[in-house]
Amino acid sequence: MTLADLAPVIAATWPPASTRAAGAFTVAEGAGGGQRVSAARLADPAATDASEADIDAALAALADLGQPPLFMVLDHQAPLDARLAGRGLTLRDETQAMVMPAADLAAPPPPVTCFSTWPPLAIQAEIWAAGGIGPGRLAVMDRAKGPKMSFFGRTDDKPAGTAFAAIHDGVAMLHALEVLPAHRRKGLAATMMRAAADWARGAGAGTVAVLVTSGNRPARGLYASLGFRSVGQYHYRSQTP
Known part of the structure; x- marks a missing residue:
């Protein structure tokens, strides 16, 4: 690919x-x-x-x-x-842009750690908003056609994370993965990624893909540790702000 x-x-x-x-x-x-x-x-x-x-x-x-x-x-x-x-x-x-086989990543989440839900819950919108993902981006999720799902993560019996995934042509792409700062470095992001891959495999996707800015070293490290490999990169050209 x-x-x-x-x-x-x-x-x-x-x-x-x-x-x-x-x-x-x-x-x-x-x-x-x-x-x-x-x-x-x-x-x-x-x-x-x-x-x-x-x-x-x-x-x-x-x-x-x-x-x-x-x-x-x-x-x-x-x-x-x-x-x-x-x-x-x-x-x-x-x-x-990074990809890996869904079967290599998929795993059901431990009890009460990650829930699949569509549409997203109100608390998920709050977690996304805390990470700068507002109504305009939630509207993007609503517009996506085909199989799609949101993932609600919990740690320490508290709402902690959220993500969105959608499938096109056998590839599930994960977007808008957000974990609240107080709950990071507890393994929740990896658990949610595995849960998303498990859903994707069940929905017919053979590949999972993610996008991550080159400067986001923690996310790049997470994806590499899970087995994702880069298939290339893109950038934007714009007017200077």
Whole structure:
């Protein structure tokens, strides 16, 4: 599996409010859901470049949506990256895409540690909000089609964590894993990951995938310790804040 293979999974499991074609790009309407659902990206994930006219069309479409210039660039799209850099768009948020077989990760959670539920509980929304995941991102979860599930984690008899997963084309992608600071380093994140993989395997997914910013060393360490391997990275090009 390559990052280009995973790109449709990213788009389907964390979908924008709407999309429109603009030259060689697909331009997304984010509706407050964050960068991943607000960026323009090449419509063909295997492509490496676009024309200056295509970039102009994408910029115009973003402006029409009231959104600033923002492009997602996959690691094999160096020619496009150079064009965007030449226009003064700055690099931000390098992100690793990591995968592993669901069967290698799946395990039922110990009693009363992790519960699968859809829709998410109100307490899960509170935990997400504490981690900066607000209504716009919860709306992204609601929009996801196909099999999906949230996971509610508990430690010390207290609400402690939450996560979301959705499946596309046999791949379950985990998003928005959040553990409250007071309950970190107790193994809950790993328990929730294994529970999510167990659900995913039962729902027909053969692979589990995650996205993690390169600067998030604790999360990268967790995923590596569980057996995830990187299949590539992407980043954004945007106006300097």
